[in-house]
Amino acid sequence: MAVISRGFHGRRRAGGDKLPPGQYETRDFPVLSAGPTPRIDLDSWTFTVTTEAGAAHAWSWREMTALPSEQPVVDLHCVTKWSKFGTRWRGVSLDLLLADVESAAEFALVRSRGGYTTNLPLEDLLDGKAWIAFEYEGEELAPQHGGPARLLVPHLYLWKSAKWVEGIDLLLDDEPGFWETAGYNNYGDPWREQRYQGD
Amino acid sequence: MNAPSSPASPAPDDYQDGNALAGPLAEVFAVDVTAAVGTCAGCRRNGPLARLRLYGHAPGLVARCPDCGQVMMRLVRSPTEAWLDLHGTLSLRIALPEV
Numbered sequence: 001m002a003v004i005s006r007g008f009h010g011r012r013r014a015g016g017d018k019l020p021p022g023q024y025e026t027r028d029f030p031v032l033s034a035g036p037t038p039r040i041d042l043d044s045w046t047f048t049v050t051t052e053a054g055a056a057h058a059w060s061w062r063e064m065t066a067l068p069s070e071q072p073v074v075d076l077h078c079v080t081k082w083s084k085f086g087t088r089w090r091g092v093s094l095d096l097l098l099a100d101v102e103s104a105a106e107f108a109l110v111r112s113r114g115g116y117t118t119n120l121p122l123e124d125l126l127d128g129k130a131w132i133a134f135e136y137e138g139e140e141l142a143p144q145h146g147g148p149a150r151l152l153v154p155h156l157y158l159w160k161s162a163k164w165v166e167g168i169d170l171l172l173d174d175e176p177g178f179w180e181t182a183g184y185n186n187y188g189d190p191w192r193e194q195r196y197q198g199d
Numbered sequence: 200m201n202a203p204s205s206p207a208s209p210a211p212d213d214y215q216d217g218n219a220l221a222g223p224l225a226e227v228f229a230v231d232v233t234a235a236v237g238t239c240a241g242c243r244r245n246g247p248l249a250r251l252r253l254y255g256h257a258p259g260l261v262a263r264c265p266d267c268g269q270v271m272m273r274l275v276r277s278p279t280e281a282w283l284d285l286h287g288t289l290s291l292r293i294a295l296p297e298v
């Protein structure tokens with residue numbers, strides 16, 4: 001991991017107004033995983049958006065990384081209560097990937113290698129709020145953090161930022177994902193502390 | 200809540216309400232369930248739950264079949280509730296004192 005230069009981003013008083021309720025700041029990058037870390041061959045890597053009509057839009061690794069990318073600097077909030085400020089990524093905006101996709105869907109189900117899924121409203125992937133990220137702190141994204149590519153949707157708890165992302169299904173009806181079917185909140189807004197169902 | 204719809208219900212006179220689970224479940228979870236023999240819904244192999252691969256660095260506990268890797272059990276603990284998902288487990292065989 002690259003060393004981030006001290007003071008590159010202004011760190012306000014320990015957490016301060018950057019810390020959602022119930023969170024604490026960490027400077028590590030804890031690894032959370034519900035299964036073994038897959039080793040994914042870039043030659044066989046694809047990312048596929050599938051519409052509610054079954055139309056598939058797929059990108060190879062070469063195609064994805066040749067698209068115009070952005071370099072978001074974002075705060076991460078994990079439902080296990082750590083937050084990490086000022087993380088630097090490179091990735092392709094979902095606005096770009098979904099621009100030519102014809103769909104009336106209001107929901108998205110994100111799919112990952114190994115079977116993990118997570119759901120969110122489609123609008124939470126749009127308007128500069130989400131990326132397919134493949135670099136972290138200037139280096140290729142490590143497998144334990146979701147490499148070669150993960151979804152990055154930092155305004156929601158980090159379980160929504162699916163590691164090892166392989167595709168997104170656009171759906172007319174909401175379909176709860178892996179943690180959302182096991183007691184976690186369907187939406188997961190850290191600022192409203194939506195950790196569990198009913199929060 | 201937004202759970203997937205459940206399978207077709209049995210005829211109305213054919214079921215009891217969920218309170219009837221209380222006794223059997225209290226008995227099940229009063230024993231050391233790691234010695235119970237679980238059958239994987241994926242590969243149908245079986246073995247004691249102690250053999251499962253438990254992933255705990257996660258928002259919940261995820262126990263996977265050591266043979267095929269499928270999730271056999273998930274347990275999420277909120278401050279006020281436990282969520283137990285066993286849909287990857289076909290059965291649990293639990294040794295009990297002879298009655």
Ligand SMILES: [Zn+2]
Binds near residue numbers: 241243264269
């Ligand atoms: Zn199995």
